[in-house]
Amino acid sequence: xxxxxxxxxxxxxxxxxxxxxxxxxxxxxxxxxxxxxxxxxxxxxxxxxxxxxxxxxxxxxxxxxxxxxxxxxxxxxxxxxxxxxxxxxxxxxxxxxxxxxxxxxxxxxxxxxxxxxxxxxxxxxxxxx
Amino acid sequence: xxxxxxxxxxxxxxxxxxxxxxxxxxxxxxxxxxxxxxxxxxxxxxxxxxxxxxxxxxxxxxxxxxxxxxxxxxxxxxxxxxxxxxxxxxxxxxxxxxxxxxxxxxxxxxxxxxxxxxxxxxxxxxxxxxxxxxxxxxxxxxxxxxxxxxxxxxxxxxxxxxxxxxxxxxxxxxxxxxxxxxxxxxxxxxxxxxxxxxxxxxxxxxxxxxxxxxxxxxxxxxxxxxxxxxxxxxxxxxxxxxxxxxxxxxxxxxxxxxxxxxxxxxxxxxxxxxxxxxxxxxxxxxxxxxxxxxxxxxxxxxxxxxxxxxxxxxxxxxxxxxxxxxxxxxxxxxxxxxxxxxxxxxxxxxxxxxxxxxxxxxxxxxxxxxxxxxxxxxxxxxxxxxxxxxxxxxxxxxxxxxxxxxxxxxxxxxxxxxxxxxxxxxxxxxxxxxxxxxxxxxxxxxxxxxxxxxxxxxxxxxxxxxxxxxxxxxxxxxxxxxxxxxxxxxxxxxxxxxxxxxxxxxxxxxxxxxxxxxxxxxxxxxxxxxxxxxxxxxxxxxxxxxxxxxxxxxxxxxxxxxxxxxxxxxxxxxxxx
Numbered sequence: 001x002x003x004x005x006x007x008x009x010x011x012x013x014x015x016x017x018x019x020x021x022x023x024x025x026x027x028x029x030x031x032x033x034x035x036x037x038x039x040x041x042x043x044x045x046x047x048x049x050x051x052x053x054x055x056x057x058x059x060x061x062x063x064x065x066x067x068x069x070x071x072x073x074x075x076x077x078x079x080x081x082x083x084x085x086x087x088x089x090x091x092x093x094x095x096x097x098x099x100x101x102x103x104x105x106x107x108x109x110x111x112x113x114x115x116x117x118x119x120x121x122x123x124x125x126x127x128x129x
Numbered sequence: 130x131x132x133x134x135x136x137x138x139x140x141x142x143x144x145x146x147x148x149x150x151x152x153x154x155x156x157x158x159x160x161x162x163x164x165x166x167x168x169x170x171x172x173x174x175x176x177x178x179x180x181x182x183x184x185x186x187x188x189x190x191x192x193x194x195x196x197x198x199x200x201x202x203x204x205x206x207x208x209x210x211x212x213x214x215x216x217x218x219x220x221x222x223x224x225x226x227x228x229x230x231x232x233x234x235x236x237x238x239x240x241x242x243x244x245x246x247x248x249x250x251x252x253x254x255x256x257x258x259x260x261x262x263x264x265x266x267x268x269x270x271x272x273x274x275x276x277x278x279x280x281x282x283x284x285x286x287x288x289x290x291x292x293x294x295x296x297x298x299x300x301x302x303x304x305x306x307x308x309x310x311x312x313x314x315x316x317x318x319x320x321x322x323x324x325x326x327x328x329x330x331x332x333x334x335x336x337x338x339x340x341x342x343x344x345x346x347x348x349x350x351x352x353x354x355x356x357x358x359x360x361x362x363x364x365x366x367x368x369x370x371x372x373x374x375x376x377x378x379x380x381x382x383x384x385x386x387x388x389x390x391x392x393x394x395x396x397x398x399x400x401x402x403x404x405x406x407x408x409x410x411x412x413x414x415x416x417x418x419x420x421x422x423x424x425x426x427x428x429x430x431x432x433x434x435x436x437x438x439x440x441x442x443x444x445x446x447x448x449x450x451x452x453x454x455x456x457x458x459x460x461x462x463x464x465x466x467x468x469x470x471x472x473x474x475x476x477x478x479x480x481x482x483x484x485x486x487x488x489x490x491x492x493x494x495x496x497x498x499x500x501x502x503x504x505x506x507x508x509x510x511x512x513x514x515x516x517x518x519x520x521x522x523x524x525x526x527x528x529x530x531x532x533x534x535x536x537x538x539x540x541x542x543x544x545x546x547x548x549x550x551x552x553x554x555x556x557x558x559x560x561x562x563x564x565x566x567x568x569x570x571x572x573x574x575x576x577x578x579x580x581x582x583x584x585x586x587x588x589x590x591x592x593x594x595x596x597x598x599x600x601x602x603x604x605x606x607x608x609x610x611x612x613x614x615x616x617x618x619x620x621x622x623x624x625x626x627x628x629x630x631x632x633x634x635x636x637x638x639x640x641x642x643x644x645x646x647x648x649x650x651x652x653x654x655x656x657x658x659x660x661x662x663x664x665x666x667x668x669x670x671x672x673x674x675x676x677x678x679x680x681x682x683x684x685x686x687x688x689x690x691x692x693x694x695x696x697x698x699x700x701x702x703x704x705x706x
Contacts, residue, residue, distance in 0.1 A: 041333075044332070044334045045333065047333055048331065048333050062204050063258070069197070069198040069285075074354065074355055075285070075358060096689075
């Protein structure tokens with residue numbers, strides 16, 4: 001009995017290799033878990049911040065849309081023209097040139113090509129009258 | 130100490146430690162596995178959050194799509210304060226005065242709101258648009274803070290107020306399109322369930338349920354913002370010019386029943402609907418019934434011509450302006466001798482119209498009134514539509530037919546009168562009016578699309594065509610509606626001057642109206658203008674017809690309506706490069 005103890009003291013204590021591997025794997029998994037957890041927390045914070053920023057931008061967009069709508073309302077346009085002393089009249093129908101966008105013909109139809117913009121105008125245009 | 134003693138003490142220590150750990154383990158097991166739901170709930174409660182996410186309400190646009198916004202949800206702030214802090218700092222007076230001046234409130238009202246020093250929270254003003262708070266934020270008042278909120282905002286204030294309606298504090302549509310389309314506009318709220326940290330900040334990784342709010346659908350109206358503006362401006366001018374009690378007008382596309390404009394005066398600011406009087410909130414165009422006067426002759430003449438009891442050339446004796454029938458005397462505004470049916474309509478002879486009604490008889494006249502939907506709502510997609518008043522033929526007296534023929538003893542809304550004229554303009558088809566064109570989700574998914582719907586066809590197309598020709602003469606020389614003419618377009622229409630009744634008799638107050646359509650030979654739009662109690666002039670031809678003309682002259686440009694006088698369209702196609 002004494003002989004066996006003496007041999008142990010002489011060789012020193014050593015973890016068995018499988019146990020060491022197990023501890024190393026467990027430690028690695030633990031560290032990976034902690035890293036992933038921290039990463040998730042960080043991403044969560046980022047997402048929250050972006051959500052808040054998105055809401056802020058949405059609010060700003062609504063406010064700008066509202067302001068733009070008010071700016072181009074007929075009443076405001078009329079007021080602005082009056083303030084700038086600009087007198088405008090509606091053009092007569094024959095003074096208006098209309099640009100209509102037409103779909104291009106299908107390639108297999110063999111029809112002669114036409115410009116996408118077809119100019120449609122009324123007879124006797126008097127743009128400068 | 131002996132080796133045995135050491136071992137005993139070591140074993141005892143191990144045993145105690147094991148017991149302690151076992152005790153803790155058992156307690157832990159009880160807490161986690163035992164029936165301690167209230168304990169667990171007590172622990173989980175403060176750490177969990179459940180938040181209802183309000184759905185943004187849909188936007189309302191005019192007929193030109195997403196360019197012209199009429200109503201939208203706007204980011205706003207609630208201005209709040211801490212009365213206790215203000216009281217302890219002894220600055221309640223100064224802060225109240227500053228808040229009152231910046232927010233346009235009465236200083237006493239603000240002081241009253243902040244007067245309770247026991248409270249930690251008080252609203253100073255709710256739903257303030259953010260751009261109105263720039264100056265207040267810059268002052269950085271102590272004890273004053275802002276909370277996010279959303280407010281239903283109408284960028285054009287009182288513009289189109291009777292059509293749009295408003296949303297109350299519970300965010301429920303309470304008038305107009307907001308009420309009728311509430312189920313589409315409202316959207317669906319979302320839910321957020323998660324856990325929070327000690328500072329009540331949400332832990333994103335513990336979010337257990339996240340159902341986003343479904344934004345309300347967008348509503349597109351048939352109303353044209355530019356035409357509506359023209360109508361409202363002219364109504365304002367008419368009310369001011371004629372010192373009228375009120376005025377209202379409707380413009381409709383005759384072939385589809387689409388309402389292009391609808392306005393009434395007095396009006397109110399939609400953003401301040403709480404302070405508006407009931408009389409201002411009433412949409413008189415659909416909710417106010419009045420005796421129409423001579424415009425009702427449209428039904429009388431159309432019925433007689435449709436039944437073939439007369440032709441346009443049939444001559445009637447107009448009794449030189451006074452005709453006694455069934456013991457009651459009926460007068461014309463101007464005295465006439467013998468007039469043809471065509472001339473009687475042009476000059477709006479009461480006596481001729483009454484005699485026409487007698488050729489029809491009570492039952493047939495009532496049947497035509499019923500066919501033109503008099504006495505029943507037309508079913509417009511707006512709340513508060515009245516159906517008018519029409520007694521059953523069995524309850525008519527000896528003179529009822531002769532009086533109803535000229536628009537007395539019967540009451541209609543402006544929308545109904547517009548419907549009658551619209552049927553004449555639309556080859557006899559009476560169309561159901563509507564203000565909502567379609568409903569779409571934000572990404573363009575259509576939820577509702579309103580198609581033109583015919584309610585009935587009270588007269589034949591030939592009769593309608595004949596009536597169009599006769600009504601065109603009303604705006605020609607010698608007609609009562611000369612002032613309704615529009616350059617470049619033939620206008621057909623009818624004037625109306627109705628005496629108002631009060632206390633069982635007619636009084637010296639009038640309702641002046643003009644209802645017409647153009648172009649007369651190929652009608653596109655119909656328009657009715659009604660002016661309530663104009664002074665000193667009170668006839669439809671003098672008061673309402675010029676308003677009609679001014680509105681129509683600009684509307685035809687806005688709507689790009691072809692003038693029969695203009696040249697044909699010529700197309701030039703360029704070859705593809």
